[in-house]
Amino acid sequence: MKAEIITIGDELLIGQTVNTNAAWMGAELSRIGFNITRTTTIPDKREDILRLLTDVTGKVEVVLITGGLGPTSDDITKQTLCEFFETTLITNQEVLGMIELMVQRRNQHLNENNRRQADVPASCRVLYNATGTAPGMWFEKEGTIFISMPGVPLEMKYIMTEHVLPELKKRFSSNIIIHKNLMTYGTFEAKLAEMLTGFEAQLPSHIKLAYLPSLGVIKLRLTGTGRNRAQLSRDMENQVRKLYKEIPQYIYGEDEVSIEEAVGRLLRDRGLKVCTAESCTGGRISQMITSVPGSSAYYRGSVIAYDNSIKVKLLGVKESTLIANGAVSRETAEEMASGALKLFGCDFAVAVTGIAGPDGGSSGKPVGTVWISVASADKITSENHQFINDRNTNIRRFAIAALNMLRLRIPGQ
């Protein structure tokens, strides 16, 4: 089962946009058992598009195409697809209706450019797009399926998730592949691999383990392949159980769960409330917590005390503490956490103060230094970490470390 990916657009060729679409589509196709044989990026040029479409026809089962579907004159994919599939553009009334609705909601009038988005090749199956005005298109020719989608990542992902992946799964389902992820935090990849040497050695040949690290979170992905779904599920469950036994202290969740989702579930299930007091993370922790739907059930709010005077005024940090220990210190972090706990009236308060960089470091407290405190009515705990990344990566690592510290403080796990 082979697939190719074609991404169209000068912005990709000249490197103004990094091709994250190709990576995302490659990962998704590979997950459902496709072998990605090639990814090609070409400009919005009729001859290049035609040449490549001709080249892939009959050679692979599926070709995913993104880009070149905008309403402007530099977007020529749709016309070129018509030429290749020997068909013409017709107005699709359903798409037109959806576009009219979208334009109305934005309090705009339908113009010629909007209207053109509803023109689709007569021979294609239209893949409706609830996230934008350009629909996806499904064609078939000489045993190859061609799917054309807009290049806006959000819209491509919508069409893939809603239409393309379910349909491909239905059509191509001989070999069964089961993935299971365990999410870990708190150690390094090399260390984890060392701890799991014995586990890896006993894995049966049809189950593989992969380490996928990102910002301190390491996703352990087990991939099982087989022909009998029930048997394969049992084998996988068996290995997952073993993995839990090997490294219980590092596993915080399964599948694609993020630390903020894992924390959110624990808080919600126990009816606990949390607040934050952020300095160097500048709202990142709050933003992560509230990115989870339903977070209002357990999150009350935050004081972003970016300026030291705000730490004093709103959180009750003592001037003398700041003078004696500096803003980046255990003492300041603990006073921020206690202050937030009182101010918001929560079960837990998380406070973070550190140096994200690029400036502001010193030899004693280099860029990447952070103090994190978690306060509850009866206890306050603090941790000091040292990261060595750029500003925005440091901020994200501080925030993840803080959320993990909160997670470990939640009782009854």
Added chain:
Amino acid sequence: MKAEIITIGDELLIGQTVNTNAAWMGAELSRIGFNITRTTTIPDKREDILRLLTDVTGKVEVVLITGGLGPTSDDITKQTLCEFFETTLITNQEVLGMIELMVQRRNQHLNENNRRQADVPASCRVLYNATGTAPGMWFEKEGTIFISMPGVPLEMKYIMTEHVLPELKKRFSSNIIIHKNLMTYGTFEAKLAEMLTGFEAQLPSHIKLAYLPSLGVIKLRLTGTGRNRAQLSRDMENQVRKLYKEIPQYIYGEDEVSIEEAVGRLLRDRGLKVCTAESCTGGRISQMITSVPGSSAYYRGSVIAYDNSIKVKLLGVKESTLIANGAVSRETAEEMASGALKLFGCDFAVAVTGIAGPDGGSSGKPVGTVWISVASADKITSENHQFINDRNTNIRRFAIAALNMLRLRIPGQ
């Protein structure tokens, strides 16, 4: 002057690694006047590599190749290059010396894998690599230059910067390409295209305009091609000036500047301070503002009043306002902004309250509804927007809209 990019590696095809190398090389080649005609990613497979090399020979001036040069058995690029250029591997003593030095520095012993890295095709020019053990290789065949480099971004960039780009600049200095981006916010692509119909019609044939939309921000990219740099620069400046005249209200910056950077520059230059009061955006605005290095010069902090009681307690929103108008209303947004302005003692306060979804909408206030207020000592302004995206996209769009509203309020632009 045409160039192609070939990246080799399964990790790229299955999306475990995003292809940032292709973007970086595309940007660098384009900067020195090359037209990137295609980027292709293929697996570490002899036949695929040979087929593609044959396909590009004689068609473009330069082919950059990365990946497949590691010491392990799945890396077969070097052997395949030997086959394609009809040559054999010989040990390069200088490379071997450099590898020995590198291995010594790491307190390791030279092993067979290290030693093999010093074997290079006899017919290539070796491009020394001070950042790793695999050297780059330069070949020429039928008018096409082929450059093979390791896939590790740091090593590829070193070889490109030290050897490849200076040499290419020397050899090909005829065609010049200049890109210029204007960043816009506040309207839709289709609408913008309509406003710019006249502008597009008058563009000379050597200057092209492209629309690159993302979350409400539309980047307008002008690309000019020519042989005389000074003349082309003047032509481009002339068109940029015209574009400013056509849509002054929508342009917020040039090149790759984000809205938070543009706002930050304006605030810093004028010595103004800002704070925020966020509800549904949950810290996203604060996080965006503080993602910019040096933001502490103009940003004091925020109250994230996720819970309504916090709006009352910390921001001084009246209970009666919440009861009469609801939390998502002009009145609540304005009281949040006024409250934050007083609390933080800033020149501007930005407040946002809305419904990000997926739940919490009603027929009068559907998901995607937001009220934004910007307060200063003498004036408070408010806007209502309606978006139609998923939770986290809505949050980002609310935040961008709020930052743009703040931008338009900053005096003396």
